[in-house]
Amino acid sequence: MSSGNKDRKIRDVTSLVLEKIKIDEDSYNKILKYVGEIVDKVRHLTSDYLEDPDNDVFLGGSFPRRTFVKDNYDIDIFIRFPPGFPRDKLREIVFNVAYKLFGKDNVRERFADHPYAEASVDGITINIVPSYKTEPPNWMSPVDRSYFHTRYLSKKLPKELVDDVLLFKAFLKGVGCYGAEISIKGFSGYLSELLIIYYGGFEKALDAIAKWKPPVVIDIESHYNTKREILDMFPKSHLIVIDPIDKGRNVASALGLRNFSRIISASRAFIRSPRKEFFYPFSRAVLENYLYSISLNKITKMPILTILFIHGEKIEDIYHGQLEKLAKKISRQIELHDVDVLKTSIYSDYKEKSLILFFLSSKSIPEFYVKKGPPVYFKSEEDYLTKNRDSQYLWIDADGKWASIKKRDYNDVKELVIEILNNKVIKIPSEIVDNEIHVLYINELDQEFLKSLRSWIASFVKGEDFWRMFY
Numbered sequence: 127m128s129s130g131n132k133d134r135k136i137r138d139v140t141s142l143v144l145e146k147i148k149i150d151e152d153s154y155n156k157i158l159k160y161v162g163e164i165v166d167k168v169r170h171l172t173s174d175y176l177e178d179p180d181n182d183v184f185l186g187g188s189f190p191r192r193t194f195v196k197d198n199y200d201i202d203i204f205i206r207f208p209p210g211f212p213r214d215k216l217r218e219i220v221f222n223v224a225y226k227l228f229g230k231d232n233v234r235e236r237f238a239d240h241p242y243a244e245a246s247v248d249g250i251t252i253n254i255v256p257s258y259k260t261e262p263p264n265w266m267s268p269v270d271r272s273y274f275h276t277r278y279l280s281k282k283l284p285k286e287l288v289d290d291v292l293l294f295k296a297f298l299k300g301v302g303c304y305g306a307e308i309s310i311k312g313f314s315g316y317l318s319e320l321l322i323i324y325y326g327g328f329e330k331a332l333d334a335i336a337k338w339k340p341p342v343v344i345d346i347e348s349h350y351n352t353k354r355e356i357l358d359m360f361p362k363s364h365l366i367v368i369d370p371i372d373k374g375r376n377v378a379s380a381l382g383l384r385n386f387s388r389i390i391s392a393s394r395a396f397i398r399s400p401r402k403e404f405f406y407p408f409s410r411a412v413l414e415n416y417l418y419s420i421s422l423n424k425i426t427k428m429p430i431l432t433i434l435f436i437h438g439e440k441i442e443d444i445y446h447g448q449l450e451k452l453a454k455k456i457s458r459q460i461e462l463h464d465v466d467v468l469k470t471s472i473y474s475d476y477k478e479k480s481l482i483l484f485f486l487s488s489k490s491i492p493e494f495y496v497k498k499g500p501p502v503y504f505k506s507e508e509d510y511l512t513k514n515r516d517s518q519y520l521w522i523d524a525d526g527k528w529a530s531i532k533k534r535d536y537n538d539v540k541e542l543v544i545e546i547l548n549n550k551v552i553k554i555p556s557e558i559v560d561n562e563i564h565v566l567y568i569n570e571l572d573q574e575f576l577k578s579l580r581s582w583i584a585s586f587v588k589g590e591d592f593w594r595m596f597y
Contacts, residue, residue: 311382499528
């Protein structure tokens, strides 16, 4: 495709996408009026605790700048308490406000640096978030930055780039890289907007991202004199974006290497073959078709071990992190028994059920293994030979060490993992220890539950990088 034809194709695609993701004026004003009333009520209910309620309760996030994808209404209302205000009172006040406004049954506890209240009303998610009224860089909590982030973006993001932010966010959502939550490890909304400001537009951003090689360093406000200073400050980072209002913070710190790599690949694929399917919501259909091309029947015949957790409501960032730790510990134990864990994945609804998947090289554990002893020139040789006097299989190996063949206690991975969990061979994280736990092969899972997770399980097996189809 020639450069001119490709440019026209990109314009055609982005115009179509914008029609789908951009909110119309009437709808925006209607929601803005509703949100404004809530902000006024929050001010009224918290006025006794604040120095200046009109300024200390503010609307943050993407809504004021209209840089949100239509139908993804996530309203963030921040409260700035005086610095001397007791931290343990923050939660009490915020949740009392939320209960009065939305009813206790509609409010859920979420967690950043400290708890905040989330309510869902008529398809709109409303977050009421406490913070402290501090000045840079004297933060008392990470959320204190939000006030200054809002001011910075309102000043630095020109109106002509709002559509570019929308396109970039829809692209990130479409390829599965949007969201800084621990379960995603992708791009936050703030990071997305900073990249558009830095590169000057959606197409320019994708052109640049397609050429990224780690470490990528971006310092919009030139807080540092040299790239070397930044690399020393943030070692082992694949993407470093210096927070314009806090030189000591990397805005991209939550971005995992996997999604850093995926956005590079997806950007290259889009530039090569511009398609609406890269963008939310068009990506949903192509992703489903891509994933559903592998049947559940085929998946259930694969050596996939599952650990099913039954539990009550959990805080996402805490619980997911503990599931990740447990998955790593169990993987190490399995691999110590000469079975490779090819890949793992974690699912949770954070209300009732969670699942860890392990794609294994085999369900069977080798019956025998070699156990190494000391080199013959170590004094411990005598003790080793005494302890292994009755071994029928004992020899000096090519590396000069004694070696013996041992028989394993378990021949099946499921039995091994059950034993590991039951006998507490590993430390089970605190949020998990009281869960009801079931170790099952994937074909043993409840069929209805399995069907409800079909897309996620298919993406685990195949990978969700659907743009490979366009090559």
